[in-house]
Amino acid sequence: MSRIPVADLPLLSQASRRIPPVFKGFIWGLVGFLALNAIVADMSQETPHQYVTQVSVVFGWIGAMLGWVLGTGTWEAFMKPAFGRMSSWQEPSGWRRYFGYSTNHKVVGIQYMVSSAGGFVIAGIAAMLMRIQLMEDHMWLFQFPQQYLSTVGIHGTIMMFSVGTVFMVGGLGNYLIPLMVGSNSSAFPRLSGMSVWLVPFGILTVAFSPLLGDWTTGWRGYEPLAQSDADGIIFYYLGVFALLLSSLIVALNLTATIIYKRAPGLTWNRLPMYAWGMLAVSLLNIIWIPEIMMTFVLGLLNKIVPLPFFTALGSPLTYLQLFWLFGHPEVYIVVVPALALWMEIIPVMGRKTLFARQWGIIGLVFVMLFSGLVWAHHMFPTMRNQEILPFSFFTEMISVPTGFAYMVAIGTLWKSKLQITTPTILVLMSMFNFLIGGLTGLFLADPMVNMQVHDTFFIVGHFHFTIIGGMVFSSLAALYYYLPKFSGRMYNETWGKFGAVWVFLAFNATFAQLFVIGLRGMNRWVPVYPQYLQPMNFEISIFAILLGLGFLFNIVYILRIWVKGPVCEENPWKSKTLEWQTASPPAEHSFASVPRVVSGFYDYSDDCKSPSAPQGKIGIADT
Amino acid sequence: MTDHPEKPSDEDQVNWSRRKFLIGMTGLAVVGIGALFGRSAIAQVAEAVTGTPVNSGVINVYTRDYSYTPSRMTWRVGDQISMVLTNKSPNRFHEMMIGRGFDTTPSEFGPIKTQFHEDFWDGVHVMVSEADAVDNLATNNAVVTCNVTPHPWLITAPGNGNFSPTLMPGGMIRFDFTVPNKPGTWYYGCFVQGYRHYEAGMQGTLVILPA
Ligand code: HEM
Ligand SMILES: [Cu+2]
Ligand SMILES: [Cu+2]
Numbered sequence: 001m002s003r004i005p006v007a008d009l010p011l012l013s014q015a016s017r018r019i020p021p022v023f024k025g026f027i028w029g030l031v032g033f034l035a036l037n038a039i040v041a042d043m044s045q046e047t048p049h050q051y052v053t054q055v056s057v058v059f060g061w062i063g064a065m066l067g068w069v070l071g072t073g074t075w076e077a078f079m080k081p082a083f084g085r086m087s088s089w090q091e092p093s094g095w096r097r098y099f100g101y102s103t104n105h106k107v108v109g110i111q112y113m114v115s116s117a118g119g120f121v122i123a124g125i126a127a128m129l130m131r132i133q134l135m136e137d138h139m140w141l142f143q144f145p146q147q148y149l150s151t152v153g154i155h156g157t158i159m160m161f162s163v164g165t166v167f168m169v170g171g172l173g174n175y176l177i178p179l180m181v182g183s184n185s186s187a188f189p190r191l192s193g194m195s196v197w198l199v200p201f202g203i204l205t206v207a208f209s210p211l212l213g214d215w216t217t218g219w220r221g222y223e224p225l226a227q228s229d230a231d232g233i234i235f236y237y238l239g240v241f242a243l244l245l246s247s248l249i250v251a252l253n254l255t256a257t258i259i260y261k262r263a264p265g266l267t268w269n270r271l272p273m274y275a276w277g278m279l280a281v282s283l284l285n286i287i288w289i290p291e292i293m294m295t296f297v298l299g300l301l302n303k304i305v306p307l308p309f310f311t312a313l314g315s316p317l318t319y320l321q322l323f324w325l326f327g328h329p330e331v332y333i334v335v336v337p338a339l340a341l342w343m344e345i346i347p348v349m350g351r352k353t354l355f356a357r358q359w360g361i362i363g364l365v366f367v368m369l370f371s372g373l374v375w376a377h378h379m380f381p382t383m384r385n386q387e388i389l390p391f392s393f394f395t396e397m398i399s400v401p402t403g404f405a406y407m408v409a410i411g412t413l414w415k416s417k418l419q420i421t422t423p424t425i426l427v428l429m430s431m432f433n434f435l436i437g438g439l440t441g442l443f444l445a446d447p448m449v450n451m452q453v454h455d456t457f458f459i460v461g462h463f464h465f466t467i468i469g470g471m472v473f474s475s476l477a478a479l480y481y482y483l484p485k486f487s488g489r490m491y492n493e494t495w496g497k498f499g500a501v502w503v504f505l506a507f508n509a510t511f512a513q514l515f516v517i518g519l520r521g522m523n524r525w526v527p528v529y530p531q532y533l534q535p536m537n538f539e540i541s542i543f544a545i546l547l548g549l550g551f552l553f554n555i556v557y558i559l560r561i562w563v564k565g566p567v568c569e570e571n572p573w574k575s576k577t578l579e580w581q582t583a584s585p586p587a588e589h590s591f592a593s594v595p596r597v598v599s600g601f602y603d604y605s606d607d608c609k610s611p612s613a614p615q616g617k618i619g620i621a622d623t
Numbered sequence: 624m625t626d627h628p629e630k631p632s633d634e635d636q637v638n639w640s641r642r643k644f645l646i647g648m649t650g651l652a653v654v655g656i657g658a659l660f661g662r663s664a665i666a667q668v669a670e671a672v673t674g675t676p677v678n679s680g681v682i683n684v685y686t687r688d689y690s691y692t693p694s695r696m697t698w699r700v701g702d703q704i705s706m707v708l709t710n711k712s713p714n715r716f717h718e719m720m721i722g723r724g725f726d727t728t729p730s731e732f733g734p735i736k737t738q739f740h741e742d743f744w745d746g747v748h749v750m751v752s753e754a755d756a757v758d759n760l761a762t763n764n765a766v767v768t769c770n771v772t773p774h775p776w777l778i779t780a781p782g783n784g785n786f787s788p789t790l791m792p793g794g795m796i797r798f799d800f801t802v803p804n805k806p807g808t809w810y811y812g813c814f815v816q817g818y819r820h821y822e823a824g825m826q827g828t829l830v831i832l833p834a
Contacts, residue, residue: 018639023647050692092638099644138733144822208659213689213824227714230689230823306713528732 021100025071025197032067033060054231054304057212061238065201072197073101078190101197103189106586108196109175110486112250115199116171117555119162122207126155128548131541133527137534146214148527150232154206156219157236160330161243162203164467167475168337169285170196170250172482173278177254179579179586180272182263182595182612187256188249195249198242205239218525220327223299223310223319237300244289244296251285254278263578263612265597270611272577272601273354276361277340280368284333287372292326295319317382324375332371334467336364338434338474339405342427345481346409347602348575349424350416354602356408363404370398380450388447395445399438406431422496426477429504433469437462440515455525458518464511473507476500479558484572488584489565491557499554506547513540576611577601670695677832681705686717686790686813689823696827698802700834705752707797710790716758717820718789721811721829736818737784743809743829744786749800756794761787789815806833 019027037060041051052060070079077089078101091097097107098114129151133141142148174196178186186192209215213230221240226233258271258279271279299319301307308314347354354360376383376391383391409431418424440462443449453459476499484490517536522529529537570584578601582590595612603611657665675695679702685692686708698704710717722739729735744765751760751769757776760767763786767778788796809829813820 020639020644020647026651094638096638096644146823204655208655211659211662228688311714 020096021072025068028067028071029064029201030067032063032065034063036060036063052212054234057231057234058238058300058304061205061235065198065242068201069194069197074194074197077101077103078194101193103185103193104588105174105178105186105189105192106590108186108189108192109171109173111196112166112174112199113171115196115203116163116167118200119158119166119203120551121555122203123155123158123163124548124551126151126158128545130155131544134529134537135541137531137537138528142527144214145527146216146230147210149216149218149525150210150214152525153215153218153236154209157206157240158203159467160219160334161206161240161247162199164334164471165247165285165330166199166243166250168341168471168478169254169278169281169333170199170247172274172337172341172475172478173250173254173281175486176482176579177257177275177278178261179582179590180275180577181258181261181266182578182591182597183257183261184589184591184594185261186253187261188253191249192253195246195253198246202239202242202246205235205242209233209235209239211235220323221296221299222323223302224312224316226299226303227306227311234300234303237296237303241293241296244293247285248289248293251282251289255282255286258282263595263597265612266578267597270597270600273343273357273360274337274340277337277343277364280340280364281333281336284329284336284368284371288326288329288333292323295322295326298322317379320379320382321375324378325372326375327378328375329371331463331466332367334471335434336367338430338471339402339409340364341474341478342409342431343405343412344577345423345427345477346412346416347604348573349421349427350412350418351604352412352416353604354408355411355414357600357602359404360408363401363406363408366401367398367405370394370401374398377445377450380447381454385447392445392447396442399442402438406435421480422491422493422500423477423481425497426473426480426500429500430470430473430477433465433473433507436512437465437467437469440465453518455523456518457514457522457524460524461511461514461518464514468507468511473503476503476554479554481573483558483561483565484568484570485579485584485586487562487565488567488570489561490568490572491561491565495557499550499557502553503547503550506543506550510540510543510547513543576604578612581610581612675830677702679704681707684708684719686710686712686719686825688712688715689813689820689825691719691811691813691825691827694827695830697830697832699832700802700804700806702802703799704802705797705799707753707795708788708790709795710756710792712792714792716789716791716815717813717825718787718815719811720785720787720814721809722785723809736814736821738814739785739810739812742785743803743805747786747800747803749786749798751796751798753797754795756791757796758789758791758794760789760796761785763787802831804834806831 037052037056040059041049041053041056044050044053044056073089077087080089081087089101091102092100097104098111102108102111129141130148133139133148133151139145142151174186174192178184209232211232212235213232215226215229215233215236217226217229217233217236221233221236258275262271298307298309302309302311310316310319343354343357343360373394374391376387377395380388380391409427440458444453444459444462480491480496513536517533517540520533520536522533522537568584571580573580578595578597581595597612599611601611675693675697677697677699679699682696682704684696684706708719720739721743722741723743724740725736726738726740727734728737742763744763746764746766748766749768751767751771754771754776759777759779761779761784763781763784765786769778788798790796807830809831811827811829813825
């Protein structure tokens with residue numbers, strides 16, 4: 001895309017007159033909030049008049065969401081044409097296109113990744129605040145326990161719903177899946193151009209929830225506990241609602257892309273592993289996100305109307321059941337993409353054919369199918385023994401399909417010619433950490449142990465090992481692996497490995513200790529604790545801060561390379577999957593002509609032909 | 624395939640300036656962080672500029688989960704006031720104490736505040752003229768006359784905590800009094816559930832102006 005310099009002068013003056021779409025989004029969002037909030041608040045009969053009430057803030061928030069999404073470009077690019085008027089949307093070029101509406105799946109993918117990384121930083125700052133508070137055994141950073149609990153809730157909520165659920169699905173998925181299936185666009189490009197803007201909106205809603213008051217329920221928004229919270233819980237329900245809506249749209253888009261946009265010859269047998277992973281995750285999302293969104297709506301109504309669904313008049317335990325019915329599958333929403341990514345990177349780095357590919361797919365799909373059977377293992381203390389046992393059994397059983405995926409990775413590593421690059425060691429680290437998370441999970445599935453360690457830092461250690469250890473390390477592996485694809489630039493192996501080793505050591509030093517301190521009696525959700533736990537908490541906090549700095553180092557380093565790293569060849573890993581058959585970074589239209597797939601992608605025996613062939617100039621499939 | 628046919632060509636492209644963008648983004652971040660962490664400071668500044676009106680006559684005060692509306696009031700010594708206190712919470716009891724300083728009781732987690740040390744209502748004549756769904760009224764050292772019969776609530780004798788009406792969900796009480804000669808800054812708060820409501824933000828400031 002070249003711009004014509006002759007037009008420079010008029011361009012400049014016009015330039016200063018155009019408002020960046022994100023600012024327009026903010027302004028329209030503000031107007032939307034003020035308008036709807038004012039209308040609803042005006043209908044309230046009270047004197048003295050209150051401008052922001054529980055009900056008015058909900059409507060105001062809806063107005064803000066509409067204003068924000070329309071203002072960032074949806075109005076000009078989507079709504080106007082829908083009403084039959086000409087689209088007045090001009091997509092800017094260069095870095096500016098990332099700050100507004102776009103229908104290009106690569107731009108949308110990067111927008112998702114950057115929003116998600118922003119959430120990671122905000123929630124990471126919250127984690128640091130918690131760890132600083134826990135360095136002493138009394139209130140000192142925070143004044144009241146509610147402030148600590150709000151921070152825990154903001155951390156957990158933003159991490160789960162904007163990082164865990166979003167980075168590898170909305171981010172990598174949107175970027176890679178159309179490329180992987182040999183298509184120039186996703187199935188619903190306009191829809192995803194819109195949905196990506198819900199992510200920053202949702203993150204900010206949750207991050208600003210303390211403006212309405214502290215809430216104490218953690219990332220689960222538990223009713224009826226939430227009933228006794230101040231109004232901040234309203235922004236929890238609403239913010240998560242926006243984030244989930246975005247993920248639901250991603251799921252619909254990816255499923256349709258994988259089913260309908262595959263290049264000729266790309267049969268289900270040849271579909272890349274990451275695409276299988278995205279398909280499994282998207283089906284999980286399509287099943288469970290509507291369920292949890294409705295639960296949150298019930299929670300909201302329970303608060304603002306108020307309706308007695310989950311109070312003593314209603315059914316207090318129902319919220320827990322509804323939440324964990326989604327909550328456990330959520331864990332797989334986070335981890336399945338990571339497993340799929342291992343199977344993508346290992347064969348390339350090991351120059352070896354993927355081992356037992358079918359079993360890997362069976363593993364991913366069965367993890368998906370079983371995930372809805374185990375929710376009650378989060379509620380053992382509320383259950384009778386005969387109810388506990390089946391859930392204990394199912395929980396232990398789900399490790400079997402997970403094990404398939406794991407074994408595919410190990411089988412592929414076995415006797416391969418492994419190149420020790422940064423993505424390789426990050427995948428190996430991820431496998432190591434995830435193994436610890438999985439093994440401690442077996443203990444938790446065991447009722448006797450569970451009763452002992454329930455709601456202690458043992459649990460906190462367990463799930464951080466699966467989520468950070470599994471998903472975040474894999475995401476870092478993906479970032480380093482695909483950096484040449486995104487940017488056409490290559491990182492430096494020494495610095496890459498330095499960053500990887502840094503986070504690995506700091507991570508294990510921090511979270512391995514949580515198991516021990518949990519067994520010694522450190523409870524979750526408490527900012528003050530008995531004196532004997534203080535030295536160990538202090539030390540954990542020091543390592544946690546080192547870990548935070550380690551993540552910061554990696555993020556800054558990757559951004560630096562992205563912008564001005566040394567240019568590299570287009571397919572540095574000599575990978576055979578389709579996304580690497582395009583230019584790096586891919587052109588506006590990734591494939592000049594639609595490729596035709598003639599064999600699977602994972603055969604790395606030396607004399608193997610390329611698995612795809614370019615088609616004739618016209619790009620029409622002949623099969 | 625994703626292109627709109629009407630999409631403007633490259634020459635029409637206009638862009639915003641980089642500097643405006645950076646300044647704007649930084650500005651938004653600063654405003655946001657200021658709002659999040661400095662909201663009470665901002666409220667105080669706004670109040671110093673605009674001031675609060677002197678309340679007299681009938682004053683409505685609402686208790687909510689966990690706040691008072693209004694959370695600031697100004698009264699003048701000698702004014703005749705009818706305060707109507709209404710509990711807007713759908714499911715929680717709330718009270719209103721007015722005073723200064725704190726009485727505390729020790730606990731595992733450090734001292735817990737139980738009530739104000741100095742009770743604003745000491746020696747004040749208070750007449751209760753209307754009441755509904757009141758859980759109890761602690762009179763302490765106020766001189767209470769009650770026009771509502773029979774008492775729908777429990778009246779707690781002196782020595783059992785600051786003067787405070789505790790309202791059931793939806794409850795209300797109206798009491799009339801003359802503002803005593805106790806100028807200065809006072810605070811009101813709800814200490815229900817072992818100080819939890821107070822911590823959660825259920826507090827307010829009362830300024831008494833000299834006559
Ligand atoms: C620097 C890295 C991190 C540190 C130091 C950290 C630390 C903590 C701490 C101290 C808690 C609260 C424990 C309690 O009092 O109950 C917590 C909770 C939690 N963390 Fe992290 N965390 C980190 C990263 C992450 C990441 C990357 C995720 C997910 C993607 C995550 C997800 C969660 C969740 C879901 C909770 C539970 C929150 C709740 O109970 O509501 N954390 N973390
Ligand atoms: Cu689970
Ligand atoms: Cu109260």
